[in-house]
Amino acid sequence: MEKYWMLRDDLKDFFKQFPNAEYLEQFDQPNIRIPAEDMEKIFDFVKNHKKFPMDMLLDITAVDYLTSDYAEQPNLTGREEDLYSETRFDVVYHFYSMKTNRRMRIITSCGGENPEILSSYKWWQAAHFLEREIWDMFGIKFTGHPDLRRVLLYPEFKGFPLKKDFPVLGEQPRIKLRNPEQDNGRN
Amino acid sequence: MSKEKIPDNIVTTKLDKFIGWARSYSLWQYVFGTACCAMEFMSVSSSHYDTDRFGAAMPRYSPRQSDMLMVVGTITHKNAPVLRRVWEQMADPKYVVAVGACAVSGGFYRNYATVQGCDRIIPVDVYIPGCPPRPEMILDGIMALQEKIRKSKQYL
Numbered sequence: 001m002e003k004y005w006m007l008r009d010d011l012k013d014f015f016k017q018f019p020n021a022e023y024l025e026q027f028d029q030p031n032i033r034i035p036a037e038d039m040e041k042i043f044d045f046v047k048n049h050k051k052f053p054m055d056m057l058l059d060i061t062a063v064d065y066l067t068s069d070y071a072e073q074p075n076l077t078g079r080e081e082d083l084y085s086e087t088r089f090d091v092v093y094h095f096y097s098m099k100t101n102r103r104m105r106i107i108t109s110c111g112g113e114n115p116e117i118l119s120s121y122k123w124w125q126a127a128h129f130l131e132r133e134i135w136d137m138f139g140i141k142f143t144g145h146p147d148l149r150r151v152l153l154y155p156e157f158k159g160f161p162l163k164k165d166f167p168v169l170g171e172q173p174r175i176k177l178r179n180p181e182q183d184n185g186r187n
Numbered sequence: 188m189s190k191e192k193i194p195d196n197i198v199t200t201k202l203d204k205f206i207g208w209a210r211s212y213s214l215w216q217y218v219f220g221t222a223c224c225a226m227e228f229m230s231v232s233s234s235h236y237d238t239d240r241f242g243a244a245m246p247r248y249s250p251r252q253s254d255m256l257m258v259v260g261t262i263t264h265k266n267a268p269v270l271r272r273v274w275e276q277m278a279d280p281k282y283v284v285a286v287g288a289c290a291v292s293g294g295f296y297r298n299y300a301t302v303q304g305c306d307r308i309i310p311v312d313v314y315i316p317g318c319p320p321r322p323e324m325i326l327d328g329i330m331a332l333q334e335k336i337r338k339s340k341q342y343l
Contacts, residue, residue, distance in 0.1 A: 153265065175267055178308065180310075
């Protein structure tokens with residue numbers, strides 16, 4: 001455990017700069033929860049940290065905190081305010097420092113009608129595909145991303161399937177489907 | 188013509204039966220392998236299980252040269268037009284075998300991304316269930332297809 005304390009002590013200066021930041025230790029890694037407007041500063045800080053430069057972006061993930069009841073019961077009360085809540089999504093950045101073998105996470109929230117967050121492509125180029133995948137699945141827009149397109153789904157797909165209000169069976173076929181029970185001919 | 192007049196080295200049969208016999212033992216396959224069933228299928232097509240016994244040992248890497256389309260694995264909606272086009276490129280007579288639970292019915296992928304059985308895209312002759320099917324089941328499926336070809340009317 002000792003190595004994580006070292007990192008936390010080292011981050012002390014940082015917490016003076018950012019009183020809104022929150023330090024957590026979860027799943028054997030230091031986590032920093034930070035408001036979205038401080039993202040640019042914290043990317044600078046972690047990338048160019050004197051002792052533990054986080055030179056590798058391992059992964060970016062997103063979490064939708066809407067309950068999945070909304071997909072099954074579309075007329076649930078309180079739907080609108082939950083759907084457009086400012087803290088609906090968490091975006092989690094996983095970092096690794098190759099020189100010092102340290103890992104850490106940065107968590108931030110976003111939401112609203114069109115969720116938007118700063119792209120980290122300027123600091124880590126690995127973010128290119130990771131952010132595209134989050135756009136593909138959650139519809140979170142990364143401002144400053146050079147080429148934000150769908151990466152796994154096809155371009156004509158409507159909606160974002162990992163959002164909790166996306167219907168489970170929201171199939172969108174690209175070609176006309178046969179009915180195997182009626183249509184047994186050779187077509 | 189009575190039977191005694193036909194020499195021993197001449198065999199009589201029906202045209203349909205003869206063509207069916209020939210077609211059933213020259214199934215050149217195109218393997219549309221998309222998922223883990225395709226790994227299992229490798230052991231079927233290699234020497235241990237030896238599909239050469241059924242005349243189906245020749246995987247063609249062009250659908251235009253093949254008779255039997257093996258759909259081995261999950262078909263997603265993104266991939267569906269590709270499978271349809273591969274099938275359309277094959278020359279008649281053509282047969283389709285769906286291998287594995289996903290190709291047969293979508294398997295446990297009941298969601299927005301997966302086609303619920305490849306028979307929603309192309310007509311299927313033989314369904315082989317299993318997740319993945321045992322090699323013996325795939326061989327049994329090939330034999331079932333041969334039986335089907337031998338019994339059916341042959342279009343020329």
